[in-house]
Amino acid sequence: MTGIEVAIDGIAGPAGPMVEALAFAIEPGASLALIGESGSGKTLTAKSLVGLLPPGFGARGVLRVDGREHPLVSTDASWRRVRGREVSLLLQDPFTSLSPVHRCGPQIAWTLEAKAGRRLSKRELDEAVATRLAEVNLPARVARAYPHELSGGMRQRVAIAAAIASDPRLLIADEPTTALDASNQAEILDLLRELQHERGMAMLLISHDLGLVRGRTDEVLVMRHGEVVERGSTATVLSAPEHAYTRALIAADPALALEADHTGDTARGLGHDDGADAGGRAPLVAASGVVKRFGLRTVLDGVDLSIAPGQIAGVVGESGSGKSTLARCIAGLEREDDGTIAFDGRPLAPGRRSRTPEQMQIVFQDPYSSLNPMMSIGAILREALAVGGRRPDEVRALLELVGLPVDAAVKRPAQLSGGQRQRVAIARALAPRPRLLICDESVSALDVQVQAQILDLLGRLRDELDIAILFISHDLAVVRRIADTVTVVWQGRVVEHGTCAQVLDDPAEDYTRLLVAAAHRDSTGRTPVG
Amino acid sequence: MTASLGAVGVGFRSGRRMPASIVVCLVLLAVVLLAVLFGPLLFPDATKQDILSSLMPAGSPGHPLGTDELGRDILALTVAGAASALVGPVCVAVGSMLLGILLGTLAGYERGPLDFAISRWTDLLLALPVLLAAIVVSGVFGGGYWTTVALLVLLFSPSDIRIVRAGVLEQSARPYIEAAQMLSLSRWRVMFRHILPNVSSLVITNAMLNVAFALVAFSSLSFLGVGVPPGTADWGRQLTDSRAIMFDNPAAVIVPALLIIVVACAVNLVGDWLGQRMTRSGGLA
Numbered sequence: 001m002t003g004i005e006v007a008i009d010g011i012a013g014p015a016g017p018m019v020e021a022l023a024f025a026i027e028p029g030a031s032l033a034l035i036g037e038s039g040s041g042k043t044l045t046a047k048s049l050v051g052l053l054p055p056g057f058g059a060r061g062v063l064r065v066d067g068r069e070h071p072l073v074s075t076d077a078s079w080r081r082v083r084g085r086e087v088s089l090l091l092q093d094p095f096t097s098l099s100p101v102h103r104c105g106p107q108i109a110w111t112l113e114a115k116a117g118r119r120l121s122k123r124e125l126d127e128a129v130a131t132r133l134a135e136v137n138l139p140a141r142v143a144r145a146y147p148h149e150l151s152g153g154m155r156q157r158v159a160i161a162a163a164i165a166s167d168p169r170l171l172i173a174d175e176p177t178t179a180l181d182a183s184n185q186a187e188i189l190d191l192l193r194e195l196q197h198e199r200g201m202a203m204l205l206i207s208h209d210l211g212l213v214r215g216r217t218d219e220v221l222v223m224r225h226g227e228v229v230e231r232g233s234t235a236t237v238l239s240a241p242e243h244a245y246t247r248a249l250i251a252a253d254p255a256l257a258l259e260a261d262h263t264g265d266t267a268r269g270l271g272h273d274d275g276a277d278a279g280g281r282a283p284l285v286a287a288s289g290v291v292k293r294f295g296l297r298t299v300l301d302g303v304d305l306s307i308a309p310g311q312i313a314g315v316v317g318e319s320g321s322g323k324s325t326l327a328r329c330i331a332g333l334e335r336e337d338d339g340t341i342a343f344d345g346r347p348l349a350p351g352r353r354s355r356t357p358e359q360m361q362i363v364f365q366d367p368y369s370s371l372n373p374m375m376s377i378g379a380i381l382r383e384a385l386a387v388g389g390r391r392p393d394e395v396r397a398l399l400e401l402v403g404l405p406v407d408a409a410v411k412r413p414a415q416l417s418g419g420q421r422q423r424v425a426i427a428r429a430l431a432p433r434p435r436l437l438i439c440d441e442s443v444s445a446l447d448v449q450v451q452a453q454i455l456d457l458l459g460r461l462r463d464e465l466d467i468a469i470l471f472i473s474h475d476l477a478v479v480r481r482i483a484d485t486v487t488v489v490w491q492g493r494v495v496e497h498g499t500c501a502q503v504l505d506d507p508a509e510d511y512t513r514l515l516v517a518a519a520h521r522d523s524t525g526r527t528p529v530g
Numbered sequence: 531m532t533a534s535l536g537a538v539g540v541g542f543r544s545g546r547r548m549p550a551s552i553v554v555c556l557v558l559l560a561v562v563l564l565a566v567l568f569g570p571l572l573f574p575d576a577t578k579q580d581i582l583s584s585l586m587p588a589g590s591p592g593h594p595l596g597t598d599e600l601g602r603d604i605l606a607l608t609v610a611g612a613a614s615a616l617v618g619p620v621c622v623a624v625g626s627m628l629l630g631i632l633l634g635t636l637a638g639y640e641r642g643p644l645d646f647a648i649s650r651w652t653d654l655l656l657a658l659p660v661l662l663a664a665i666v667v668s669g670v671f672g673g674g675y676w677t678t679v680a681l682l683v684l685l686f687s688p689s690d691i692r693i694v695r696a697g698v699l700e701q702s703a704r705p706y707i708e709a710a711q712m713l714s715l716s717r718w719r720v721m722f723r724h725i726l727p728n729v730s731s732l733v734i735t736n737a738m739l740n741v742a743f744a745l746v747a748f749s750s751l752s753f754l755g756v757g758v759p760p761g762t763a764d765w766g767r768q769l770t771d772s773r774a775i776m777f778d779n780p781a782a783v784i785v786p787a788l789l790i791i792v793v794a795c796a797v798n799l800v801g802d803w804l805g806q807r808m809t810r811s812g813g814l815a
Contacts, residue, residue, distance in 0.1 A: 333712075352714070357714050372710075375727075387714065429709075
């Protein structure tokens with residue numbers, strides 16, 4: 001009896017049952033994707049398989065690894081024999097899952113001695129670590145580096161090397177690429193697939209993103225509210241979903257929906273490409289030759305950007321390309337070292353003082369930290385309304401504008417979901433009636449469904465309020481869905497600029513082609529030809 | 531990983547009942563507070579000397595804890611001493627907290643030369659040994675209860691300033707502060723309406739710890755004879771006055787000494803618990 005068999009009778013938390021009974025099996029070398037939005041119970045399921053449920057939570061059931069039976073209710077001592085050797089867990093965030101005070105080598109080596117059951121010599125350890133690093137396509141010198149010296153993608157590779165160091169039979173990858181940008185996501189997932197095949201290791205991939213698992217896992221399990229709503233082979237579920245929820249997930253995923261658009265030749269996203277450069281209207285924002293250095297590092301190296309009134313201007317690039325710094329310079333949150341930024345024809349001095357709240361507002365990436373946790377939603381919005389000289393009783397209208405219930409006003413940020421908080425952040429930004437809304441990766445931290453709702457909201461707001469939007473994102477599919485124009489930024493320079501269709505369908509520059517290809521491969525799981 | 535998981539876990543824990551140790555501490559502190567409020571009614575002439583009934587041991591009729599060399603009733607003296615033991619330290623903690631909030635917030639939010647000036651000032655104060663400085667200043671200016679309070683406020687403020695400054699620095703980098711800046715709110719509004727509530731758990735915990743430290747500092751100064759004038763009801767003073775009669779009436783020394791320790795511990799424990807509770811339910815992640 002080889003392979004992994006899981007039979008969970010149920011997982012309960014302090015607030016009652018969280019996950020219903022579910023069972024699945026994974027053959028050696030095969031993979032299963034567990035899909036669902038946050039709160040669906042997918043992470044609880046994963047954690048119950050390594051005995052790492054949060055306090056107050058309990059699971060009943062059994063995990064069978066190659067016929068060896070491990071009850072899910074167990075002591076910490078017996079879990080320690082399972083963790084690492086039978087089952088390894090790879091976490092979402094490579095920025096926090098590695099210890100910042102240890103070099104990468106020892107972190108990979110930690111489980112090796114336990115596995116060997118004896119002390120290993122320094123040479124043996126070094127060799128084992130170098131082998132693991134080579135397996136994840138990293139040079140051996142990475143062993144001596146601290147995590148902060150590595151990029152996000154490299155850190156996640158180190159985390160993978162550590163997770164597979166003791167040759168587990170099952171690897172649980174919990175949203176392993178959510179924190180990474182598009183080109184890294186594809187590489188990490190392909191690497192995991194490769195490692196699995198080589199080692200005959202089973203994999204349970206947890207994700208909120210259906211598009212990501214296409215072509216990368218054998219089977220899919222879709223969870224909602226703690227229940228499995230659909231299961232089957234990945235290809236079948238994606239091409240012929242049976243449950244309404246699965247269909248909604250596919251429709252909400254810009255990349256998957258995009259494919260449907262192309263094949264079905266239906267309407268495009270929200271942007272009106274034809275009005276792209278909004279001919280005739282003088283630009284609302286004109287940035288030219290913007291240079292920003294942090295110490296010796298030049299983050300922006302002479303960037304030009306113009307946004308017409310009422311236009312949605314997309315700026316895309318990988319993490320570290322300088323796109324957020326550009327947005328922050330325009331907002332006045334960073335001071336540019338050189339170049340000019342003009343608003344409505346008048347040049348603005350660097351910094352926040354030369355700008356008014358009525359000119360522009362910003363919506364940040366992280367809806368958890370962009371609202372003051374000690375203030376009620378009502379207080380947050382009233383403050384912003386007062387700035388725009390508006391009456392405090394307009395809170396209600398503001399909440400309705402962004403599609404929030406009126407009783408949200410009396411709640412604290414912690415009582416709202418991520419999507420609701422982002423709506424509050426948008427409402428706050430709209431309160432002074434700005435003419436430009438800057439969205440700095442504003443939908444990146446959200447589930448695909450919520451992401452789609454927020455994108456719809458932004459498109460609607462643009463039409464209703466006639467505001468311009470500067471939309472910063474690493475996600476080409478999202479930008480395609482909403483933007484009129486696209487500016488591609490790479491290493492602090494503008495690589496390509498044009499209408500959404502021009503740039504994304506017919507890229508002129510090699511780098512843009514690379515980005516488009518990575519995004520495409522990401523949505524289909526295939527490596528494009530040429 | 532899902533934030534909702536963490537949130538449920540936290541909600542579960544903070545719903546837990548108050549631990550027994552904290553209940554005991556709160557009851558103890560309540561008793562001391564009652565002594566401060568009603569002591570003068572109970573023992574109107576606590577410091578009255580009566581040479582005829584001096585050095586009576588504990589358990590003597592009319593004097594359950596006995597009397598000291600000057601014939602003062604130990605029970606009455608100890609109850610009356612609660613005022614000086616609690617009022618001073620609380621004033622010191624609150625005073626240095628206010629100073630810390632003002633200077634710490636300014637330093638952390640404004641940065642630049644102001645931060646430099648305030649930080650070097652705290653470094654300077656931290657370099658001074660608290661008790662020694664207090665002794666020297668009291669010696670030069672003649673001491674007195676409120677002089678000591680003012681002096682301790684100054685000497686205790688560096689820890690508050692530093693803690694507030696660190697909290698403000700950490701909060702200032704958060705997007706919600708940048709969002710407030712995008713609304714062009716005044717710096718005072720950003721500092722005191724947005725940032726301060728988010729560092730309040732740190733500030734209040736530290737203030738509680740300072741109450742305990744100040745109680746010990748006060749008692750030490752009184753013991754050394756520079757805190758309160760002779761003849762005043764004060765636990766530290768009692769220790770120094772009754773040293774010589776330790777073997778005639780041990781209660782005269784043991785009772786105030788024990789009270790200093792117990793009250794300081796109780797305040798510390800309550801402060802710790804309060805800080806943990808606020809961090810859990812409040813915004814500081």
